[in-house]
Amino acid sequence: MPDKVVKGTEAAYFKKIFKGKAFSAFISALLAIILGLIIGFIVMLSAHPDKAATGFRAILTGGFISLGNVFYFATPILMTGLAVGFAFKMGLFNIGASGQYTMGMYFALYAGFTFRLSSPLHWIICILAGFLGGALWGLIPGLFKALLNVNEVITSIMFNYIGMYLVDMWVQENPKMYVAATSRTAYLPASAQLPSLGIENSSVNVSIYIAIGIAVILFIILNMTTFGYELKATGYNRHASKYAGMNGTKNIIIAMAIAGGMAGLGGAFAILAPAQIAGSSMTYEPINRLAANGFNGIAVALLGNNSPLGIIISAIFISFIQRGGTLTSKYGFKPEIIDVVIAIIIYFSAFSMLMTIVAGKYLRRIPAGISLLFRKMPGR
Amino acid sequence: MEEYIIEMIGITKEFPGIVANDDITLRLRKGEIHALLGENGAGKSTLMSVLFGLYQAEKGEIRKLGKPVKINNPNDANALGIGMVHQHFKLVEIFTVLENIILGVEPAKLGFIQKKAAREKVMSLSKQYGLKINPDALTEKISVGMQQRVEILKMLYRNNDILIFDEPTAVLTPQEISELMEIMRGFAGEGKSILFITHKLNEIMAVADRCTVLRKGKCIGTVNIGETTKEELSRMMVGRSVSFTVEKAKAKPKEVVLSVKNVSVASKTHKNLAVRNVSFDVRAGEIVCLAGIEGNGQSEVVAALTGLEKVSSGKIILCGKDITKASIRKRSKSGISHIPEDRHKHGLILDYTLEENMALQRYWQPQFSNAGFIRKRAVRRYAGHLIEQYDVRSSQGPVTIARNMSGGNQQKAIVARELDKEHRLLVAVQPVRGLDVGAIEYIHKQLVASRDAGKAVLLMSFELDEVMNVSDRILVMYEGEITGELDPEITSVQELGLYMSGAKRDRAKENENAG
Known part of the structure; x- marks a missing residue:
């Protein structure tokens, strides 16, 4: 309909910023967070009117008390967030991050207890094993979807349970791994633990850097490679991608395996984290419970608009308010209150489409105003 | 008042x-x-x-x-x-x-x-x-x-x-x-x-x-x-005078590019075959039109040719090579360009930009990708070139989201992409659907130019004007069969209509199909 573009001028530059998809996604996430916090505050008011303000301050600022832990807890959900977000770019809803996470964790544990290696090599092998475990658990629903057209939501939910029960069974059957007395896994050898970043009272370790690095790599894959081009094309329009000769079957399988691998890495990073007490390590308790970090990944991905870079920020943010949330118990709040607040934020970010439209409507006027300063009136 | x-x-x-x-x-x-x-x-x-x-x-x-x-x-x-x-x-x-x-x-x-x-x-x-x-x-x-x-x-x-x-x-x-x-x-x-x-x-x-x-x-x-x-x-x-007739010289058909032999295609909506034992050739340098009322199997013939659907029997030969079972990509590489019937379902990825859509059939070629990475600058340059050549209008040029373009310009973008791609056979399904007279004139000229450059063109159209004006040879389909082969020079619109409605069928053709 319109004819020519305002090219290369300052107006176009501002237009780019204000009309960019990433920008409006960011604004809508911000709106979701603000609305979520406001309503969360109201919930807190209704629970303990007198302490709501102090508790709310704890949520907002508590994370600063231990930034190390913010990053430590952000790492696994960053990975599961990538697991959900990456698959979503292809139009697949990977709800199986939890099972993939557990499977990755088990593979990492297995490598940690089985191989006798020295430090850098051992934990690197453990991380790779974690990737492999998760990838396998993503691959299977991928195969079902690609070859038999079985809905990935259903298979991946089932594989959450299959994975969890299998891992719990395997752990308890493995005497090297399982200590019946504590009903938890044994301590991992130090060589299998990830190098700590040396922040006091925190298990934060190199994996946060690895996770952020992987997110950047995924961003590059999605936006700069032919594979990413095909992946997003298939996600947007399956028919057109078929018309263009893309191999949907192959791409679905690869995408689900990569997504599973991301969640598997999350499980590996969580269990391989260094302990703060020498001679100990993180342990796993096989009590037939699905890993919550897998489901938190859905929240992280949604808030991050399924973009790898957005997911880095949303994972850190969610971890941040979760840390703050745990402090509210000091003021008599149940820690569940923070889950409620997060849930509300997620609820609003699910409206991101709407938010984007609202944000877009008002923001569009800004560049028009600015561009008037730079542009002559168009000829009539 | x-x-x-x-x-x-x-x-x-x-x-x-x-x-x-x-x-x-x-x-x-x-x-x-x-x-x-x-x-x-x-x-x-x-x-x-x-x-x-x-x-x-x-x-x-x-x-x-x-x-x-x-x-x-x-x-x-x-x-x-x-x-x-x-x-x-x-x-x-x-x-x-x-x-x-x-x-x-x-x-x-x-x-x-x-x-x-x-x-x-x-x-x-x-x-x-x-x-x-x-x-x-x-x-x-x-x-x-x-x-x-x-x-x-x-x-x-x-x-x-x-x-x-x-x-x-x-x-x-x-x-x-x-x-x-x-x-x-x-x-x-x-x-x-x-x-x-x-x-x-x-x-x-x-x-x-x-x-x-x-x-x-x-x-x-x-x-x-x-x-x-x-x-x-x-x-x-x-704002200027437009010619309504397509000016073209008489076709000079050369070697057979596409040969369809006894092809049948199953129907998606009913139990019978959508296409029954259809055979025809398209030669280099001619425009063959698949005419007929919608729903008589033309779409299915095209889907079988382009690989969107499987044939249940028969053979499709392109330039001497059997492509009956080839993948869509392989067919595209062997020289089929396809302007699809439904531009929103097949032709475009509406959430992609215009330039990304322009590269849809070619992004994997060395010109546009290097070691798995898309060469964005090459794509931008290429899109700019097509936009100018085919006068595709949009609010932001190559970076316009395809969804925000008008229907006619979306179609022009597809036509530009498919015509510019290296091809031996152009399968054009309703190529001027939703376009204005200026654009129709232009695209029809392009089809004829493509023909004159030695391409084989298979046109599928429901519009009688288009069928009569553009094609060199008309194949009429009725209830999944080719019931007539007509020469637009000597056939009247009324006669074409009789074939399309099934009131008249070509005996010889029927016998040939049966045998």
Whole structure:
């Protein structure tokens, strides 16, 4: 309909910023967070009117008390967030991050207890094993979807349970791994633990850097490679991608395996984290419970608009308010209150489409105003 | 003073960077068929969207029977009796026809839909206006023609008496078009007022009383159809004279490029075969047209050729190589270009930018990718080149999201992409659907140029003008079989029509198929 573009001028530059998809996604996430916090505050008011303000301050600022832990807890959900977000770019809803996470964790544990290696090599092998475990658990629903057209939501939910029960069974059957007395896994050898970043009272370790690095790599894959081009094309329009000769079957399988691998890495990073007490390590308790970090990944991905870079920020943010949330118990709040607040934020970010439209409507006027300063009136 | 049922006075609607409607005035009389004519992107759809409440105009006023009204949304429009059949239908595909018609105004008692009452009203409307429908069919399964009748019934069900048709004939077969014209005349006859958006001059001459012409967002004028000619209208619309006949020399067919041998294709909607034992050749340097009424197997033949669907038996040979079982990519590499029938479903990724869509068939080639990375600068340059060469208009050039482009320009982008791709065989399905005369002229010229450059062209079209003017040889399909092979030079439109409707079939051809 319109004819020519305002090219290369300052107006176009501002237009780019204000009309960019990433920008409006960011604004809508911000709106979701603000609305979520406001309503969360109201919930807190209704629970303990007198302490709501102090508790709310704890949520907002508590994370600063231990930034190390913010990053430590952000790492696994960053990975599961990538697991959900990456698959979503292809139009697949990977709800199986939890099972993939557990499977990755088990593979990492297995490598940690089985191989006798020295430090850098051992934990690197453990991380790779974690990737492999998760990838396998993503691959299977991928195969079902690609070859038999079985809905990935259903298979991946089932594989959450299959994975969890299998891992719990395997752990308890493995005497090297399982200590019946504590009903938890044994301590991992130090060589299998990830190098700590040396922040006091925190298990934060190199994996946060690895996770952020992987997110950047995924961003590059999605936006700069032919594979990413095909992946997003298939996600947007399956028919057109078929018309263009893309191999949907192959791409679905690869995408689900990569997504599973991301969640598997999350499980590996969580269990391989260094302990703060020498001679100990993180342990796993096989009590037939699905890993919550897998489901938190859905929240992280949604808030991050399924973009790898957005997911880095949303994972850190969610971890941040979760840390703050745990402090509210000091003021008599149940820690569940923070889950409620997060849930509300997620609820609003699910409206991101709407938010984007609202944000877009008002923001569009800004560049028009600015561009008037730079542009002559168009000829009539 | 004359009484107008709807007046749009001095409407101005701006989008960032462009004035889509610039001080446009349109007056609709009661009981008239008023055509709104203009090229793609002239602002017709925008103007109608303003009337229907989808957009708010910055300036101007809408009056009904002389009284100013405010239309903030389609519900307001509906309350004023304004109904619209959109170019791309707004139907819920997994609902039945009946459910779609009553959607939003379901008669209900205690929360239960009174389907019986609704069905009676719908069926009586259907009978009264000759709008044949099957109320219980799933919408996704019915033909485009019936979907449109469903849209029309939706308006009637809501007792609308100002009816907007946005390019209603773009998707119809010739028979359906003449039926629709009849129906529109019927509506006008009983006092309903019709706004008819189109860029097909024949239809305007045939059915409209008056015509308002838009060009580049401005109103060029309103004329009485009785006092004007096609040539005059096209000059008003395009701003220059346009030729309606396709100029081409006699075809000089050379070697066989495509050979289809005894191909059958299973149907998706019924148990019988959609294509039955079809054989034909297309040679380099000729345009062969697959003609026929929609739903007689032409689409399935094309799907089998391009690899979108499997054949159940038979062989497809391209340049001597058997491609019956080849992948779509392999066929594309072996030299098939394909302008698909449904540009939104197959032709474009609407959420991708124009430049990303331009690279859709070629992104994997070394020119556009390097070690798995897309060479964005090469894509940008290539898209820019195609945009200029084929005059594809959009608000932001190569970075425009395809969804935000007008239908005609989306089609131009696809045509540009497929013509520019290296190919031996061009399969063009309804290539000018939804385009204006200027663009049609251009694309037909391109098809002929492609032919003259030694390409084989297989054209599938429902439009008789296109079939007769562009093709060198016509294959008529009826009920999944090729029932006639005609030479457009010596065949009359009437005879073609007889073949298309199945009243006449070519004995020799039938025997050949059987043997």
